Amino acid sequence: MTRKALEQVEALSEQIAATAPDSEALGRLSDESVALIRQAGVMRMLQPAEFGGAAAHPRDFAETVMVVASNCGSAGWVCGVGGVHPWEMALMDPRLQQEVWGENPETWIASPYAPQGIATPVDGGYRLRGRWNFSSGTDHCDWIFLGAVLGDADGAPADPRGTLHVVLPRRDYVVVEDTWDVIGLCGTGSKDIIVEDAFVPDYRTVDAAAMADGGRAAQVGRDETVYRLPFWSMFPLGITAAVIGIAEGALAVHLAYQRERTPMTGTRIIDDPYTMSAISEAAAEIAASRAQLLDGISRLYDLADVGTPITFADRAVTRRNQIRSAWRAVGAVDAIFARSGGNAVRRDNPIQRFWRDAHTGLQHAIHTPGLTYHATALTTMGIEPRPAQRIMI
Known part of the structure; x- marks a missing residue:
């Protein structure tokens, strides 16, 4: 049941991709894009069951966001950010949940x-x-x-x-x-x-501190596993999933373009071992980013599912890997964009939009490596990070 939205998004992929130029021109998601997201049920994946949501496994949510973003970066980003809000709303006062969803459970x-x-x-x-x-x-x-x-x-x-x-x-x-x-x-x-x-x-x-470590669920009587996860593991998940999905979209467009391309050298790209090697390396980096992000949240979910406390060290490693997966994926986008020729910069070539979207997504504060990398290194050495080094972990 929780993968229904993923299946719906995959079925609607071409339609979602077709909305991307309009959304970019409007400076917001087009009405058609919003309608498709609603039809697929993406925003309700982490919503509690009593309001018609799926209370889904966060891995399924992340994979769904990736598919949306691989077709339209902006739509994937909105799903990745906005799709986590129902998760936090499930941990708020029931009176507030009723105000937000009582009359319309589709409310964003x-x-x-x-x-x-x-x-x-x-x-x-x-x-x-x-x-x-x-x-x-x-x-x-x-x-x-x-x-x-x-x-x-x-x-x-x-x-x-x-x-x-x-x-x-x-x-x-x-x-x-x-x-x-x-x-x-x-x-x-x-x-x-x-x-x-x-x-x-x-x-x-x-x-805000009550959300940080996953303890809020016990305070409000939630026993579903997904709501026992830490805020700073869940919120970054949707954002980085969007970035990785954008990278996957860039790769797909690049492969389609290079398949028939013959540059001025006269050698077909598919016969150029240097470019083909670079494409494979970039594809492997994007695949590794996907695997690392999904593995991290799945490990935390498994701990919560059996009642094992999620430690600061667990959270720190997950955040470190989440950040690294975003940087790795965007680096791969740079590698394939650099090999897409002059036509890559034309406005009607979607690879330039994926390239711009990927770099913009990397600018989000949750992708800043410094403090998180520092805190994680200290933790793995058995040294307690200072409070200022524990921000967003």
């Missing part, structure tokens, strides 16, 4: 989680204000997760280390038009969000 939820707002405690909740960047797919969403730091009585940041995830309905925030003018992932419509002064009741908030 946006983000971002970066703590770019200030939440000041008041009776019954918080007053929220701020401006956030990069709200992917936000035009198609009716609710949003936002990150915020705690504020003092004057509304100034009180403790940058104390952060919340807060949830707002569309009426309480503004999507700022014309704030997504970019060179890649253009169709994601990752626009800015402004909140002037919104009241957020307590039950629509959660301490």
